[in-house]
Amino acid sequence: MLKYTIRRLLGMIPMLFLISIVVFTLAKLMPGDSLSGEIDPSNTDPEYIETMREKLGYNDPIHEQYFRWITNFFQGDFGKSTRYKIPASEIIMERLPNTILLGFTSLVITYILAFAMGIYAGRKPYTIGDHLIGGANYLGLALPSFVAGVFAIYFFSFKLGWFPSNGSVDISIEEGTLAYWISRFHHVFLPALVLGALSTASYTQFLRNDIIENSRKDFVRTARAKGTPESKIYNQHILRNSIIPIVTFLGFDIVTLVSGAIITETIFTYPGIGQLFLNSVTNKDYPVLMALTLMFSFLTLIGNLVADLLYGIVDPRIRVE
Template sequence: MFRYSLRRILGSIPLLVLITAFVFALLQAAPGGPLSTGEGGGGTAEEAMSRMRVQWGLDQPVHLQFVRWLGQLLQGEWGSSFNSGQPVLELILQRLPATLQLTGLSLLLSMVLVIPLGTLAALRKRSWIDYAITGVSISGISMPIFWLALMLLYVFSFNLGWLPSAGLGDIRASTEGWAAVAERLRYLALPVTCFTLVTVAGLVRFMRGSMLDTLDQDYIRTVRSKGLPARTVIGKHALRNALIPVVTMFAMELPRLFIGSVVIETIFALPGVGRLFIDSVQVRDYPVLMGILVIASVLVVVSNLVADLLCGWLDPRIALGKE
């Protein structure tokens, strides 16, 4: 298991470098640039922009810009925002807590709901419970996330007035302790519910299918023939193997939620990284965009790595097969 884990970790490093190089080249190939809005002014304006290109290193070839940027990144220097002049890492860290609260709560609730609902649907195959869970799941998959967010806003905020519609708290309120936590949860209720419903809808049917495949295996029939209780058969033998493909799907949900926060944070006006990404795209703030995309790339690679390690732990044959 140690050699398997080490091999997976070392294999992730060049993959991460390739992903960041591709993203960097893609941004450089995009039309326009951080100085494009000021071009054509002539005279002093063009001279000032030329000096800024040299200052920011935009006059160098793309591959040299990438090497310079990567070297600074490895030293902890993420550059400064073209728009505000604020350090990129500081700017992202200011917005990161809101995004982590949104995605973390959504993923936690999804795990709590997906595993029991998918297992229950498999154990009650072709019953009204199975049809109800499957029907709700298909309905959730069919709804675009922005439409679901708008409907939740219309019903629970604008119509009923139960929950706030935007932001992360009331700036006029001076709450502390558990009152502050409760206030934050009120503001996160709608965006977290939206994310959770979409995530659960996509994974419940996957969990159901995995459990059904596991229950049809010969070793499950053997265990049942020994007279073990159904709770032991399901909880100790079937569930662990059924979770192997589901773990991979859950691991991929975190970067997907991080990227999907662009839509949710825009609709609910949350001061997170997704909202920062949209603002940076509008002004072509390349250092900020690269910083956010690097974090997203790291999440993708680390999520795949964690999924591989968890699958190797759940089923040691996977790790032995990779040796």
């Protein structure tokens, strides 16, 4: 497995190189100019603008600009945000913990709901409970996240007053205290619930269908013929094989942990990476936009690798070499 991992990591290098070229090219082709946020907006003197372009290297050949950008990127210098006037790395690291907390909380909610409903529906298929769970899943698949977010804010924040409708923490609470972390979870729970509940549908259906399919296989019939208790058959034989596809999804969820849900964070005005990405597109903040896009691409490749490794770990029939 170590050789396989090293080979996959080395294979990511040319892929990341090609992705970086695409990201840089798209940024250059976008309307406007990333220089617009780095000069004095009150000074429209053409000579001053041309001097700044020369100073910042915007008149250099395109390949020199690319290699300068990618070299600085891998050294941790993502450039300076044209909107916030600070290094892009600082604004990304400031938002990153919020998105990690949102992603982790939503994943916990997703897996708890998916396992509870999937196991019940799989063990009791074609019952009223199974049909109700199936209906809820189809509703979750069909309901857009922005609609669910608006309704959640209306009922749970405005009508019931259970959760705040925006922000990530109460600014009046001192950082590092127990009340601070309670406030953090209080603010993150509602967007995490929306994000996690909508993601539950596909997980639940996968688990339910796999349990039904595995319960009809020969090894289960053999276990029943030997007099094995039904609970042991489901827990050790059926469920163990049925969770394999669910576990492998964890690798792809790594991207969700960091990128977050752009729509959900925007609706709840939650200061995370997703909202930062959307704002960087709207405000033509190219340094932040390019850094986030390349970072998401890298995490997608890592997620694929983790998914493959997990598949080999949870399924003893598969060996990655």
